[in-house]
Amino acid sequence: MTQAALATTPPTGVPTTDKPSTSVPDTEKPFIQIKNVTKRFGDFIAVDNVSLDIYRSELFCLLGGSGCGKSTLLRMLAGFENPTQGQILIDGVDMAGIPPWERPVNMMFQSYALFPHLSVESNIAFGLKREGVKRDEIKQRVDDMLKLVQLSQFAKRKPDQLSGGQRQRVALARALIKRPKLLLLDEPLGALDKKLREETQFELVNIQDKLGVTFVVVTHDQEEAMTLASRIGVMSQGEIIQIGSPSEIYEYPVNRFVAQFIGSVNIFAGVVTEDEPDYTEIMSEEAGTLIHIDHGVSCAPEQEMWVAARPEKIMLSHEQPQQPYNWTKGVIKEVAYMGSSSIYKIELASGKMVRVERINRIRREEDGFTWETPVYLSWESGDCVVLSS
Amino acid sequence: MKSRANFLMIAASLGFAFLYLPIISLVIFSFNESKLVTVWGGFSTKWYTSLLENEALKDALVNSLIVASVSASLATVLGTIAALSLTRLGNFRGKTLLSGMVTSPMVMPDVIIGLSLLLLFVAMEGLIGWPAGRSLTTIIIAHTTFCMAYVTVVVQSRLSNMDESLQEAALDLGAKPFSLFFLITLPLIIPALVSGWLLAFTLSFDDLVIASFVAGPGNSTLPMIIFSKVRLGVSPDINALATIMISIVALGVLVAIWNISRSSKRKKV
Numbered sequence: 266m267t268q269a270a271l272a273t274t275p276p277t278g279v280p281t282t283d284k285p286s287t288s289v290p291d292t293e294k295p296f297i298q299i300k301n302v303t304k305r306f307g308d309f310i311a312v313d314n315v316s317l318d319i320y321r322s323e324l325f326c327l328l329g330g331s332g333c334g335k336s337t338l339l340r341m342l343a344g345f346e347n348p349t350q351g352q353i354l355i356d357g358v359d360m361a362g363i364p365p366w367e368r369p370v371n372m373m374f375q376s377y378a379l380f381p382h383l384s385v386e387s388n389i390a391f392g393l394k395r396e397g398v399k400r401d402e403i404k405q406r407v408d409d410m411l412k413l414v415q416l417s418q419f420a421k422r423k424p425d426q427l428s429g430g431q432r433q434r435v436a437l438a439r440a441l442i443k444r445p446k447l448l449l450l451d452e453p454l455g456a457l458d459k460k461l462r463e464e465t466q467f468e469l470v471n472i473q474d475k476l477g478v479t480f481v482v483v484t485h486d487q488e489e490a491m492t493l494a495s496r497i498g499v500m501s502q503g504e505i506i507q508i509g510s511p512s513e514i515y516e517y518p519v520n521r522f523v524a525q526f527i528g529s530v531n532i533f534a535g536v537v538t539e540d541e542p543d544y545t546e547i548m549s550e551e552a553g554t555l556i557h558i559d560h561g562v563s564c565a566p567e568q569e570m571w572v573a574a575r576p577e578k579i580m581l582s583h584e585q586p587q588q589p590y591n592w593t594k595g596v597i598k599e600v601a602y603m604g605s606s607s608i609y610k611i612e613l614a615s616g617k618m619v620r621v622e623r624i625n626r627i628r629r630e631e632d633g634f635t636w637e638t639p640v641y642l643s644w645e646s647g648d649c650v651v652l653s654s
Numbered sequence: 655m656k657s658r659a660n661f662l663m664i665a666a667s668l669g670f671a672f673l674y675l676p677i678i679s680l681v682i683f684s685f686n687e688s689k690l691v692t693v694w695g696g697f698s699t700k701w702y703t704s705l706l707e708n709e710a711l712k713d714a715l716v717n718s719l720i721v722a723s724v725s726a727s728l729a730t731v732l733g734t735i736a737a738l739s740l741t742r743l744g745n746f747r748g749k750t751l752l753s754g755m756v757t758s759p760m761v762m763p764d765v766i767i768g769l770s771l772l773l774l775f776v777a778m779e780g781l782i783g784w785p786a787g788r789s790l791t792t793i794i795i796a797h798t799t800f801c802m803a804y805v806t807v808v809v810q811s812r813l814s815n816m817d818e819s820l821q822e823a824a825l826d827l828g829a830k831p832f833s834l835f836f837l838i839t840l841p842l843i844i845p846a847l848v849s850g851w852l853l854a855f856t857l858s859f860d861d862l863v864i865a866s867f868v869a870g871p872g873n874s875t876l877p878m879i880i881f882s883k884v885r886l887g888v889s890p891d892i893n894a895l896a897t898i899m900i901s902i903v904a905l906g907v908l909v910a911i912w913n914i915s916r917s918s919k920r921k922k923v
Contacts, residue, residue, distance in 0.1 A: 344826075378822065380823075381842065396828055439823075
């Protein structure tokens with residue numbers, strides 16, 4: 266798929282089944298249009314000809330490693346950087362030359378950037394005061410906002426008297442109080458510990474649902490992206506590689522980079538032996554088996570391809586599977602017991618290490634899958650993805 | 655381990671004794687009854703009262719206070735502007751050179767600063783007729799010049815420790831660059847400005863060499879009066895005067911240090 270095609274694909278992964286959502290994104294016309302935007306810093310190209318449409322009330326997530334350009338893209342939406350080339354439209358208005366303080370956009374910073382000399386209340390009221398809103402109304406709106414983020418009893422405190430999670434909520438409240446059309450969040454959960462992150466990410470999705478504001482989140486954490494976003498854009502080296510719902514990105518990555526970046530994956534190199542409209546067969550020396558896929562792939566005969574299989578899609582058994590393909594043999598080399606599941610590292614005859622994740626439905630000692638046990642690995646025809654690059 | 659700790663304690667005490675014994679003895683002898691500076695003749699505050707009757711000294715004290723407060727205030731304004739441009743303008747051409755040059759008065763000998771300023775004032779008077787002669791104004795200009803370096807360093811360190819996203823957050827929430835400075839930047843660097851002002855005040859109040867070069871007749875500062883009196887022989891009232899000066903300076907420095915440590919502690923939380 267080309268980038269232009271990606272950009273015009275409407276969101277197919279609207280979270281109607283994944284998440285209980287009351288605000289259904291407006292798929293008619295894009296709310297934010299990023300058109301062929303490039304940003305250069307000297308010789309360095311931070312963002313390389315990116316085109317992207319984001320729809321109203323979406324929770325869109327830009328995901329990528331450090332230095333992939335996701336933060337630069339976010340800062341261009343906020344107005345802190347100007348595109349070297351290209352155009353950004355928010356709600357149909359060209360943002361070129363509009364300074365940050367005049368954009369209908371607010372941002373939640375990674376460091377939260379709470380004003381240390383102001384109380385929680387004054388921090389939240391800051392944006393409204395700049396707008397010249399009447400005192401009574403400011404009071405009312407700040408009170409409502411404090412209620413929304415459950416910080417009413419902390420109104421008079423200074424930021425340094427709050428915990429990390431509370432500061433995060435103040436930052437969110439401060440960014441939301443001006444009722445922006447678009448809220449930008451830079452690594453919103455990055456500074457929180459694991460337990461707090463889980464609570465906070467659900468809270469964030471709830472608030473977004475309640476207010477219907479369009480959220481654009483930047484993160485390097487794929488778990489954060491998966492749980493928060495209705496759509497994810499995966500970025501690498503200044504380009505957008507794939508756009509899709511969390512499940513599309515996870516189940517149908519477009520290339521090896523995306524497959525490896527999101528979750529863990531086993532990739533087997535192989536050569537296409539049969540390529541029919543309704544199935545494909547790939548001979549993989551690495552996997553030591555013929556791999557059968559239940560859909561067609563457009564490719565040249567004998568072309569080298571890669572097959573991606575997620576660890577939880579591979580089954581382990583002591584008996585040889587009865588199917589003619591999609592199974593291989595190996596020896597368990599490592600077992601990591603995680604409680605609810607176990608992760609096995611299995612060495613195949615080719616020397617390839619395969620990662621398998623298995624739910625511990627019965628207690629582990631009783632199933633016989635331990636170190637140095639020979640096992641059979643198998644998978645269904647529909648559970649793998651063929652990648653050409 | 656214990657003997658090492660003892661050794662360090664002794665070394666520290668000796669060091670402090672070396673620094674403060676002269677000052678302590680000066681303070682003690684300022685309460686001396688005797689007219690002879692080195693002979694103890696009982697406790698008295700008569701030298702302090704005699705100071706009050708000395709008009710020349712009182713004038714010099716007033717001069718010193720005026721010079722110190724005006725030049726400290728000017729230095730604070732100029733130093734803050736310099737610090738802001740050095741930290742906020744990004745990487746412009748000659749930034750390293752400029753930041754080195756701003757702080758050079760800290761390391762330049764006072765004699766050279768005094769002499770060069772005197773030459774400048776004389777040349778300017780010849781060319782544009784201002785400043786007319788040597789006066790308090792010339793002392794104030796001279797002191798502002800070298801105090802500004804100290805203020806710049808203090809404010810600069812505070813600014814570079816400040817989270818840059820605070821400014822972006824303010825802009826994002828609708829503050830224009832002008833109100834950003836007064837609502838966010840200034841309140842956050844106020845402790846540094848106070849410390850810088852106090853530092854500048856004590857430096858100016860202490861200065862003898864530069865002031866001697868650029869002062870006009872009848873505009874003597876306190877250190878100049880003390881120096882000229884001492885040249886005619888040490889009299890006990892000088893001890894009293896020195897004690898008062900030490901108190902003022904020590905107070906300024908203590909408040910400045912307390913101010914810096916308090917604000918940096920707060921930032922850490």
